Amino acid sequence: xxxxxxMALLLSLSVLLLTGSARxxxxxxxxxxxxxxxxxxxFGYILPQFxxxxxxxxxxxxxxxxxxxxxxxxxxxxxxxxxHRPSEQRFVAEQHGVxxxxxxxxxxxxxxxxxxxxxxxxxDDAAAALKKLAAASTVFVSRGDDSGTHKKERGLWAAxxxxxxxxxxxxxxxxxxxxxxxxxxxxxMNGYALADRGTWMSFKNKGALTVMVEGDSRLFNPYGVILxxxxxxxxxxxxxxxxxxxxxxxxxxxxxxxTFRIGGQPLFYPNPR
Amino acid sequence: MTEFSEAFAxxxxxxxxxxxxxxEIVLLSLSVSLVAVFxAIVVGMPLGAALAVFNFRGRRLAVVGLSSLMGLPPxxxxxxxxxxxxxxxxxxxxxxxxxxxxxxxxxxxxxVPIIAALTRQVVEELWGEYQEQLRSLGATPRQALPTLLWDxxxxxxxxxxxxxxxxxAEVGAVMIVGGNIDHATRVMTTAIAxxxxxxxxxxxxxLGIVLILISISxxxxxxxxxxxxxxxxxxxxVAVNEGMR
Amino acid sequence: xxxxxxxxxxxxxxxxxxxxxxxxxxxxxxxxPGLRTIVIGPNGAGKSLFLRLCHGLLQPASGQVVWHGxxxxxxxxxxxxxxxxxxxxxxxxxxxxxxxxxRGVPRKMRHTIIDEVLQRTGLSRFADYPARxxxxxxxxxxxxxxxxxxxxxxxxxxxxxxxxDPPATHLVEQIIEAIDAAGTRIVMTTHDLGQARRLADEVxxxxxxxxxxxxxAQQFFDxxxxxxxxxxxxxxxxxxHRKNPLHKPGSKEEIGS
Numbered sequence: 001x002x003x004x005x006x007m008a009l010l011l012s013l014s015v016l017l018l019t020g021s022a023r024x025x026x027x028x029x030x031x032x033x034x035x036x037x038x039x040x041x042x043f044g045y046i047l048p049q050f051x052x053x054x055x056x057x058x059x060x061x062x063x064x065x066x067x068x069x070x071x072x073x074x075x076x077x078x079x080x081x082x083x084h085r086p087s088e089q090r091f092v093a094e095q096h097g098v099x100x101x102x103x104x105x106x107x108x109x110x111x112x113x114x115x116x117x118x119x120x121x122x123x124d125d126a127a128a129a130l131k132k133l134a135a136a137s138t139v140f141v142s143r144g145d146d147s148g149t150h151k152k153e154r155g156l157w158a159a160x161x162x163x164x165x166x167x168x169x170x171x172x173x174x175x176x177x178x179x180x181x182x183x184x185x186x187x188x189m190n191g192y193a194l195a196d197r198g199t200w201m202s203f204k205n206k207g208a209l210t211v212m213v214e215g216d217s218r219l220f221n222p223y224g225v226i227l228x229x230x231x232x233x234x235x236x237x238x239x240x241x242x243x244x245x246x247x248x249x250x251x252x253x254x255x256x257x258x259t260f261r262i263g264g265q266p267l268f269y270p271n272p273r
Numbered sequence: 274m275t276e277f278s279e280a281f282a283x284x285x286x287x288x289x290x291x292x293x294x295x296x297e298i299v300l301l302s303l304s305v306s307l308v309a310v311f312x313a314i315v316v317g318m319p320l321g322a323a324l325a326v327f328n329f330r331g332r333r334l335a336v337v338g339l340s341s342l343m344g345l346p347p348x349x350x351x352x353x354x355x356x357x358x359x360x361x362x363x364x365x366x367x368x369x370x371x372x373x374x375x376x377x378x379x380x381x382x383x384x385v386p387i388i389a390a391l392t393r394q395v396v397e398e399l400w401g402e403y404q405e406q407l408r409s410l411g412a413t414p415r416q417a418l419p420t421l422l423w424d425x426x427x428x429x430x431x432x433x434x435x436x437x438x439x440x441x442a443e444v445g446a447v448m449i450v451g452g453n454i455d456h457a458t459r460v461m462t463t464a465i466a467x468x469x470x471x472x473x474x475x476x477x478x479x480l481g482i483v484l485i486l487i488s489i490s491x492x493x494x495x496x497x498x499x500x501x502x503x504x505x506x507x508x509x510x511v512a513v514n515e516g517m518r
Numbered sequence: 519x520x521x522x523x524x525x526x527x528x529x530x531x532x533x534x535x536x537x538x539x540x541x542x543x544x545x546x547x548x549x550x551p552g553l554r555t556i557v558i559g560p561n562g563a564g565k566s567l568f569l570r571l572c573h574g575l576l577q578p579a580s581g582q583v584v585w586h587g588x589x590x591x592x593x594x595x596x597x598x599x600x601x602x603x604x605x606x607x608x609x610x611x612x613x614x615x616x617x618x619x620x621r622g623v624p625r626k627m628r629h630t631i632i633d634e635v636l637q638r639t640g641l642s643r644f645a646d647y648p649a650r651x652x653x654x655x656x657x658x659x660x661x662x663x664x665x666x667x668x669x670x671x672x673x674x675x676x677x678x679x680x681x682x683d684p685p686a687t688h689l690v691e692q693i694i695e696a697i698d699a700a701g702t703r704i705v706m707t708t709h710d711l712g713q714a715r716r717l718a719d720e721v722x723x724x725x726x727x728x729x730x731x732x733x734x735a736q737q738f739f740d741x742x743x744x745x746x747x748x749x750x751x752x753x754x755x756x757x758x759h760r761k762n763p764l765h766k767p768g769s770k771e772e773i774g775s
Contacts, residue, residue, distance in 0.1 A: 028457075030452075030454075035470060038467075039467075039470055039471045044455070059371065059452070059454040059457050060454060060455065061371060061452035062453070074360055074361040075359070075361055075365070076361075076371070177470075179470070180470025181469065181470050183472060184469070184472060184474075202471065204472040205472030205473070205474055206472070233360060235360060235368070
């Protein structure tokens with residue numbers, strides 16, 4: 001009998017918890033976005049402001065840009081906020097999304113160990129720096145996950161006219177995971193990596209890593225926001241989604257982005273008008 | 274190795290401050306996994322018991338299949354559930370993706386084989402002992418099923434705990450189908466993965482310590498219910514001795 | 519439940535085989551109502567197999583087990599008590615109730631029946647005890663109470679006192695007599711000749727799978743016709759006569775009483 005009553009208790013507890021978690025919900029939208037925006041803490045800072053204003057909760061699914069776009073294409077998100085303009089433009093061109101707008105930007109940096117065995121610290125030509133890295137065969141840790149950062153990195157290698165995948169598994173190491181995991185790996189292997197500044201600045205396990213290369217115009221990192229096409233996916237919450245797109249590109253949203261700082265430093269810059 | 278001391282400090286301060294965000298994550302973890310295990314018990318125990326008691330063609334194949342399913346890779350299960358629940362998938366209209374329900378579905382799929390396979394083992398052993406007696410009393414195999422499950426209840430607690438362990442510790446599947454959405458589908462394991470990706474290893478390990486503590490508490494609770502093997506009473510020992518004489 | 523008798527029970531040339539070995543050989547017999555039958559014989563004679571064949575737990579390789587009475591529900595009108603009965607992991611009371619519920623006895627009627635059989639087997643004060651914590655003697659009495667509650671027309675008992683001490687054996691025998699007095703046909707195996715003398719109306723002597731003698735008790739104990747039976751009654755060690763070396767010498771029960 002003791003067992004029976006204990007099992008009954010367990011069951012009622014579970015049901016209680018389940019109904020508790022399914023409590024009356026406020027309206028929400030699902031935002032497919034990138035790990036860089038989530039991990040930096042930007043969403044934690046700006047989204048409550050939108051929710052307070054609109055009563056709409058924003059649920060963020062943070063994955064790589066490639067996967068975020070696939071989620072949106074399947075209709076599993078209402079709004080897309082990513083950072084790879086060619087992919088964004090193709091997404092709209094293929095009618096998966098409507099009304100692409102620029103939201104904000106920051107830049108990418110090449111980080112590496114302070115010892116700097118490849119001697120690239122202080123360079124402002126990213127492609128030339130990568131050339132030096134390849135020549136020195138020092139460890140470079142790549143996202144390798146089809147994310148916005150990964151796509152940017154491949155573009156830079158192309159500009160340097162080097163195919164690093166030949167050295168894949170050698171000095172070129174593809175983690176196939178998020179920005180944070182990749183930085184953890186770079187930190188552990190004393191390697192170089194390309195990172196978005198937002199994630200880099202909020203990253204807490206830098207170890208001996210520091211910024212090596214910055215300031216190249218090719219390291220520009222613009223973020224765009226797109227509403228998933230309600231014609232293609234009738235179930236999406238187009239009105240709420242549009243309100244979010246309107247807000248984040250409005251003066252209020254742009255202000256929120258501009259005032260988000262870590263250690264007094266801005267991580268993202270509102271889109272210039 | 275200051276990270277370890279930092280981790281314990283983080284775990285400690287998380288626990289004593291009763292951090293509301295942490296409480297929410299812990300409660301969601303528990304509720305998702307408990308409900309998943311409960312459903313898996315309702316489905317898996319009769320299934321396992323039926324495999325032990327009924328004879329049918331392909332029974333051995335089913336037993337082998339069930340045992341192999343115990344090792345289902347969570348990521349694959351997560352992917353399959355995602356493809357089913359995606360708006361572009363066959364069950365997309367239900368709108369369950371990125372909800373706790375989706376996470377429960379994935380965990381049920383992972384836990385049912387464990388509970389069913391362990392139940393089959395317990396019940397098969399018991400059926401060997403009980404079969405003649407129950408048949409003599411006039412019980413059909415269908416009537417025997419609940420009897421065997423009830424009489425095997427103490428051994429079956431282990432099966433339940435094994436299932437719960439799998440559910441609460443699982444990260445691959447709930448990450449994909451839940452999306453690790455703050456205040457909606459973030460559970461202990463996905464929160465840990467997130468902190469790792471932020472490079473906050475101390476906080477991640479701190480959360481890990483909390484998860485382990487919860488796991489220990491649930492197991493301790495399970496073993497409280499389960500009495501240690503009934504010790505022979507004095508009377509029994511006397512009877513044994515006299516029986517030998 | 520039907521009240522028509524399912525007896526008499528007839529076995530016609532029953533053979534039973536396991537792993538290619540014939541363990542019951544060409545056994546024919548009939549059980550008429552109203553007598554107490556004790557089946558005796560050394561270990562390995564096939565006594566337990568014989569009971570299980572009668573009870574329907576085993577199917578004969580050839581031959582037939584026929585119930586001649588008009589009673590419809592043959593399986594529900596018989597019961598069996600095993601040498602080591604299985605106690606369900608629940609209370610004494612619940613063990614009896616389980617048997618009643620399996621047979622579909624309405625809930626309202628169960629309690630009177632349970633109280634009565636527990637009282638008649640002297641287990642009333644243990645009603646709420648976990649059955650598995652009873653002594654062997656008490657467990658055997660509970661097995662009897664459990665099967666008695668079903669009011670079987672015929673009850674098979676397989677060495678029910680084999681591992682009990684004399685006081686416990688005495689109690690069990692008393693209960694068996696009471697069950698008999700209440701109208702249930704008793705068929706019981708034992709290797710204890712004294713017990714056979716105390717309880718038998720008729721005796722069946724089994725040896726190496728064959729029924730060697732089936733006679734009224736008085737006649738059997740006074741002058742068994744079969745020489746093996748005679749040796750057994752005299753307390754001789756039967757394995758000396760055996761050609762089959764498979765049987766392990768040295769088990770104490772062989773000696774008989």
